[in-house]
Amino acid sequence: MEKDTLISNCKILIIGGSAGSLDVLIKILPHLDIPSFALVIVLHRKHTEDNTLEELIAAKSIIPLKEVEDKVEILPGYIYIAPSDYHLLFEKNNLLSLDTSEKVNYSRPSIDVAFESVADAYGKAVVGVLLSGANADGTDGLIAIKNAGGIIIVQQPETADMPFMPSHAVQNTSPDFIVDIPALLDLIKRINS
Amino acid sequence: MITDQELDILINELYESYGYDFSGYSKASFKRRVDRLYQLDGFTNFQSFLSKIIDDSDYFSRMVEEITVNITEMFRDPHFYRILRTEILPVLATKPFIRIWHAGCSTGEEVYSVAILLKEANLLEKALLYATDISPPVLEVARKGVFPLRMMKQYSENYMASGGKKDFSHYYTANYGLAKFGEDLSSRMVFSQHNLVSDRSFNEFDLILCRNVLIYFDKELQERALHLFDDSLAKLGYLALGTKETIKFTSMQKRYKQLEKEKIWRKTH
Known part of the structure; x- marks a missing residue:
């Protein structure tokens, strides 16, 4: 990877993952300062009515968490987590929308749905990251981000608990970066710096 | 994928032809629903999609059904x-x-x-x-x-x-x-x-x-x-x-x- 590793003009860093991805987040989040972009997390999660994922992530990070409700404003310097059982969509006026339509890739929230929507709303100001997981969700979304001019990053499959999802993305997209966890942390820390 | 401009044309036409006003719908989800229908029914250009909706009221009714989200369950939550x-x-x-x-x-x-x-x-x-x-x-x-x-x-x-x-x-x-x-x-x-x-x-x-x-x-x-x-x-x-x-x-x-x-x-x- 000889290319310039400094990513600039990022408004939204969106991270998608499924089985095995929470561990990655837990390793990364404690090392991040309050960022100059919004950090959006879309994980496949059980349909539960509790907030254990939100509480866990809030406990691991100094970045404040904004509860995602329909039409909340998306602001830099906050973490947003896609709620269970809704798709997460991005409006062009900096609001988030929620949607209970069909599952995509057996998932709601679906990573593809959120990634395609953020690509449409924010274009080249998006950095998309796909982590560990056991299904094909996320690949189409990464393609959409890339086509809109954004940067795409995939966890190195050998370093993932569940390599299927990142492998599928590596085979079907042209990631700007394929990285292990320390390199991912380093990349994120240098966004907009 | 349908562009924002095409979406606006569609919204206008739906109002003119049928009196249904979708202009206050969330753009992100409405666009996604319209796009889904467009793909599902195998359209390849926007003009033919638009004509079908305007000329065929049965198709319009299918469109309303498909575009509004009808996923629900008993005792949800x-x-x-x-x-x-x-x-x-x-x-x-x-x-x-x-x-x-x-x-x-x-x-x-x-x-x-x-x-x-x-x-x-x-x-x-x-x-x-x-x-x-x-x-x-x-x-x-x-x-x-x-x-x-x-x-x-x-x-x-x-x-x-x-x-x-x-x-x-x-x-x-x-x-x-x-x-x-x-x-x-x-x-x-x-x-x-x-x-x-x-x-x-x-x-x-x-x-x-x-x-x-x-x-x-x-x-x-x-x-x-x-x-x-x-x-x-x-x-x-x-x-x-x-x-x-x-x-x-x-x-x-x-x-x-x-x-x-x-x-x-x-x-x-």
């Missing part, structure tokens, strides 16, 4: 139904007559769920459930009270999680992969078409449920719909929204008291 059962119905029980409005009822799963709660509280006989939706085909499904049998396991679990004590299969007859719910339930329901964008209040209610419908609207249209509910609620009536929806930031909120952390508000005056 069991905790919500538990609160209805334990906190709201006992209050409504003191009234001589109970009027309920399901706004955006889709295929009716929520209406049948609430009817079951009313029946178990011995209130069904004095209740009327008005169920409305923008789309006539989904109302037709709702009216029949017939749902896929394969969903019953999930619904039965939801029902029990909501505090249901009976054998859920009592409520339906299974036949050829379908579950038909009893007419004792549907006889207390009134189904009719109603558009939250353009139609007015049509009655006064003690409880209005509009769950996961406002998420498809932009903030302005949400405000309009909420004022419509406000106009349609009796004093001390309840408004129930979806778990990620709120009346915060609207001018009506000062006249409402939220039930602790629930997405249920009571009109105080």
Whole structure:
């Protein structure tokens, strides 16, 4: 990877993952300062009515968490987590929308749905990251981000608990970066710096 | 993928040709729904898609059905139904007559769920459930009270999680992969078409449920719909929204008291 590793003009860093991805987040989040972009997390999660994922992530990070409700404003310097059982969509006026339509890739929230929507709303100001997981969700979304001019990053499959999802993305997209966890942390820390 | 400009053209044409105004729908989800239909029906250029919608009213009706999200389930969010059962119905029980409005009822799963709660509280006989939706085909499904049998396991679990004590299969007859719910339930329901964008209040209610419908609207249209509910609620009536929806930031909120952390508000005056 000889290319310039400094990513600039990022408004939204969106991270998608499924089985095995929470561990990655837990390793990364404690090392991040309050960022100059919004950090959006879309994980496949059980349909539960509790907030254990939100509480866990809030406990691991100094970045404040904004509860995602329909039409909340998306602001830099906050973490947003896609709620269970809704798709997460991005409006062009900096609001988030929620949607209970069909599952995509057996998932709601679906990573593809959120990634395609953020690509449409924010274009080249998006950095998309796909982590560990056991299904094909996320690949189409990464393609959409890339086509809109954004940067795409995939966890190195050998370093993932569940390599299927990142492998599928590596085979079907042209990631700007394929990285292990320390390199991912380093990349994120240098966004907009 | 359809462009924003094409989407605006479509919205204008739908209003001109059919009087349906989708301009207040959430752009992100509306665009995604239109795009989905466009792909699903194999269109390759926008002009032919647009002509089909304008020239063929049956196709327009299919479009409305497909574009509005009709994914729902019985006893979705069991905790919500538990609160209805334990906190709201006992209050409504003191009234001589109970009027309920399901706004955006889709295929009716929520209406049948609430009817079951009313029946178990011995209130069904004095209740009327008005169920409305923008789309006539989904109302037709709702009216029949017939749902896929394969969903019953999930619904039965939801029902029990909501505090249901009976054998859920009592409520339906299974036949050829379908579950038909009893007419004792549907006889207390009134189904009719109603558009939250353009139609007015049509009655006064003690409880209005509009769950996961406002998420498809932009903030302005949400405000309009909420004022419509406000106009349609009796004093001390309840408004129930979806778990990620709120009346915060609207001018009506000062006249409402939220039930602790629930997405249920009571009109105080």
